[in-house]
Amino acid sequence: MLCVCCRLPSRLHAELRESVERQLQTLPVSTGPGVEGHTLGDEGLISNLHQQIQLSVQERDQAMELWRASAQELDRLQQLYQITTSDGQLHVAEQQRLKVDPSPTIMPHRRACLSCHTQTNQQFLKTLTEQSTDMEELRNQLRYTLLQFQNGCQLSPGQITEDDAAEAHGREEASDRRLHHLQSALSQLEARLKAASQEAEGVRREQVVWERQVGELQVRCASLEEERYEAFSKVRDSIQLAEEASLQKDQALLREKQKSEELDRMNEAVRQLIQDAAIRTRKEVENVRKQCNSQIHRMAEELSALQLECADKESQMERSMREMRAVEEELEKVYKEGRGEPEYRKMEVLHQRSLNAERLKDDMNITLQSTHNKMKKLEMDYSEELSRCQEEVRRLQGSLSAAREDCSGVSEERLQLQQENMQLRREMEELRKASMMTQRRAKQQVSQMEQEYSLKEQGLDARVRELEESSRSSSADLTRLLSAQQKTSQRWKEEAKTLTLTFHTKLTSLKLVQCTGYTCLYMTNKL
Structure with a gap:
């Protein structure tokens, strides 16, 4: 599920980039004078920007859905870890009930690992919820900007006069530059998203490996406890046989x-x-x-x-x-x-x-x-x-x-x-x-079993230390990934703000052009 969540945004970004490149390749460049050419160029630019904004909104919606799915998956994993922790506690209670005390060095490490992993998951969920709220705010801002842009685009392109051709051409060049800038920013964001997805994939793999190691450790602990219980039962049987032999001797x-x-x-x-x-x-x-x-x-x-x-x-x-x-x-x-x-x-x-x-x-x-x-x-x-x-x-x-x-x-x-x-x-x-x-x-x-138990305990201690180190490294990777995601979300906020400002400026310029067109038409009609 995390792999799918990480691959879908990259695929959407690739589709968006291909569509923008195709539109840029098919976009006509107006070099001659004339009101119709400028009007068609502005109209194509506005439609392209409108499509890009729609695709961005769609992409962000899909990203939000994927983030929600990933949050649900993380909730499920957290519940699974809680169930595993409760099963471990029940197993510990069963061991205490059977008076088979587990190793005093393994269980604290297991509890520490589980608590560290639970804290990491909680921190990750908290960060995801914060990013989800930030993404919701950005989406609301984009919707508001899109509505304003659609209201601005509903104006008739025939109202643009010939006097604004140069200004429209300049705006077209500015929009082209802005488009190139957006393409470069999009490529950078795409690269960052790929890096983040790769990091998330690595973290997911490390998490799967860590979960597998935790499961193997639990299985080994259970087998070790069973062996210890069997050893204790054998010792009890031997003591009982010795007591029976001494009783028979008496x-x-x-x-x-x-x-x-x-x-x-x-x-x-x-x-x-x-x-x-x-x-x-x-x-x-x-x-x-x-x-x-x-x-x-x-x-x-x-x-x-x-x-x-x-x-x-x-x-x-x-x-x-x-x-x-x-x-x-x-x-x-x-x-x-x-x-x-x-x-x-x-x-x-x-x-x-x-x-x-x-x-x-x-x-x-x-x-x-x-x-x-x-x-x-x-x-x-x-x-x-x-x-x-x-x-x-x-x-x-x-x-x-x-x-x-x-x-x-x-x-x-x-x-x-x-x-x-x-x-x-x-x-x-x-x-x-x-x-x-x-x-x-x-x-x-008994001495042989104690030696084997001590060797297994040493091996398990080393394994637990390795798992702690891997858990610390995975926690560091998760924190690094979270910081990178926070930085990415911050950049997205800033870019959304800049896009909003550019859209506002574009709308104001279009309104001014519309007003000047109205005045020009009014003056021409008057004349």
Whole structure:
């Protein structure tokens, strides 16, 4: 839009210059005397001037329209910059809300650049409004002059008399000189306008480049902030992983401590159980042994007593048997020697003695049988007691073997717990190494990111300084362009004033010529 605004005035000036040159080439030069030639020359000059004034007014109107369009475009650009500034402020607020602080050196430069650019745009708009008001005043003056000139041109060219031919010729020469002067001034203005348009084009290009650089800087700032946020998130993740590793380490240590305490308690319980079982088994074995020994000793005593009694009974039986045999022998002797009275008594005595011996024998047999029965009973009781003691010993041996198996199981479980403890220690060591490696990698990543961030920050600072320098240079160019435009507008004002004065003088001269023509006609008519 600015390029179009800068090219249209130059094109209009070129068209105006071509039209003026064509009119000057086709303009007839009157050298002979005569009222009609002078009248036609003045008429052509006035029509040419009228066309030039119309073209100038049209050109100024178009220039004003273009200036308005450029002002609207600048307003739009200012609104765009305000929107960009508001977006930047919203972005800064979002960063503050996310607790991701931007770089303290980039944002002030950005704000300074944006404020400087906003001030420059405001100054440029102010200057444009002033020039627009000046152009409006000049246009009003030109319209007023044009109306006066049209009123002057409405006079009939036939009213010019022959006496004013020389004066008209002089005026024609003066108008030619003025036309040449206007052409030269127009060419100068055209050159200045081209220079101003070129400067405006350069400023526009610089402004576009600066806007592109500002956009790139904003994109780079956004990418840098995203990278910084990602770095902070990675650091947070690494810290969280380290905390989780330390928590797992503490939990593993606590589990290991609990397992070791439980293992100690179990070892103590197993040792106490083994001791109690051994003591109880030993006591029971001792008690059973004592009981068995006492019973065996008692039974042995009874057996020895019975054996003695049996031996005594056997000796008594043998003695009674000997006595009985002796009695029988005596009886046989008596039977052999004859039956006398004294022998009869002796026989009765012997018979009584034999009966007593038989009765004693029977008693002894009964006693021996009862003794044998008692011995068998004692042997059976002894065998039963022995089997019971052996069964009790086997039971105690089984309980002892079960206690030994329990001890072996407890020892195996203790070994397994020790292996698990060693495994937990190895895992804890691996977790500690992994956490240390993670912390080391996180520290390295943080240091690397800090270095990259510092390098990017330095690059952005240099870029911001370059942008500030370019902004200052563009501001200086804009101020220079504004001063040139102000000077051009001042020259236009002065030229418009001079043109107005020349038009007023021309109108007064034409009115004088008209008045003299009227007087001459009146005098001729009178004559």
